[in-house]
Amino acid sequence: MLDSVKQVILVLSGKGGVGKSTVSTKLALALKDRGFKVGLLDIDLTGPSVPYLLGIENKNIFQSSEGWVPVYVDENKRLGVMSIGFLLNSRNDSLVWRGPKKTSMIKQFLSDVHWQDLDYLVIDTPPGTSDEHITVMENIRTVSNRGAIIVTTPQAVALEDVRKEISFCRRTGIPILGLVENMSGYACPHCTEVTNIFSKGGGESLAAATNVTFLGCLPLDTSLGDSADSTVIPEGIKQSFENIVNKLLSLKGESANIMTEQASESVPSAAGGT
Template identity: 65%
Template sequence: MLDQVKRVLLVLSGKGGVGKSTVSTQLALTLKERGYKVGLLDIDLCGPSVPYILNLEGHDVHQSAEGWVPVYMDSEQRLGVLSIGFLLTSRNDSVVLRGPKKTSIIKQFLEDVYWQELDFLVIDTPPGTSDEHITVMENLRQVPQCSAILVTTPQEVAIEDVRKEITFCRKTGIPIMGLIENMSGYECPNCSECTNIFSTGGGQSLAEYAKIPFLGSVPIDPRVGRLAGQGLCAVKELPDSKTSKVFGELVTLLGENSNGVN
């Protein structure tokens, strides 16, 4: 099923709570707004938040002769989404799985989904470097144009965990496109002034130390936070925000240089 996917983007972080799902959804929405055909695969099996963020809760995944059909956000089918959240009857349902079952489900997500032709497949991953990540790596080993976007927050505890994720990518041979520092200060929705409520610059320092590209700093912006649960794109709704600038530049980079990975 991945033969018709031109490029795969893995959104990774060794740390939980850094905003991988927000980065994944806004990246997918921005790519869609720029005219690309996009798939968004949520493999965070125990914490599937993508259906909620994109306002797709209550939709069902259907089986066809070609495989599972993703849930589409638009009639033109330019953004398809798949998550285990679509297979649950309630957002309160817990997913209790041992390792082999996790591996089996992720293999199905990678091999049995009828994405059709895609310009980009964005994969939202859980924190860590365990079963889910190893399964993804094994199945994507032969896929050309697969690269990772790492997400961190400025705090030292997050930086240390993301440092381990960089090591994981290099050991498994995943090219790293670059690193985003999320929650980098608080952007006032009234005056646009940014206040560093945490430490600052940790993501850029890590990128320089690891010799990987730094893709930008995304602040905490209440206006962007309110888009969660509505399936709205920051670049379209808040074109002057710093968040929109970072994602707009990232998508431009992806469009200009499909081989631009380290």
């Protein structure tokens, strides 16, 4: 049920372990805190972490006459969440499904969840480029205002995989809203000074080289672990997320230009790749 969704934001990563789900959840919270109505869809079927990251693991989803009802994290129902994690008995349970069943589940999530009117639907995806990603790309084409945020870390191996993710987006016709560099230095909990643990500036340099907007950096912050199961953005990274949201909102007027430029590099169908 995407007819009532104004904008879809896919959160992608070339590798696992770069903090993509953390970025997805905190981005959704930051947009909610701005007063927007937001949906957060977790399609990482074999590793659903969004319910844990928001402290809503034990919640149940219900079927209504209009579809599945998402789990809301606030009384005002400004942030609704849907994840396969709500359908498992325990987050330790493994999901052993072949590709066609995964594809069917994702299609059901995209068509049968009753989001109501949303300003943003943030979709947390698995790492890499697989059947799940192609299914999402093909099923959100009806949403005219759509785009992807790519998450990386400063390490060279992660940056190399970002190039593949950028290529995937352009071949499937999904505009890239920007790149976020996560784990960009360590923020001291006592003096807030940031020390670079990995190399510095790789994400920003890659964004410039590939003509992608650089949305900003997120430092490693110990308070992030303490707030892993809450709906609060830690103070140590709150301003960084505010800056990222500000850039995203400033891109809103440019989205048509972004789509036009990047569509020229796309292929007609995701299934048409080699």
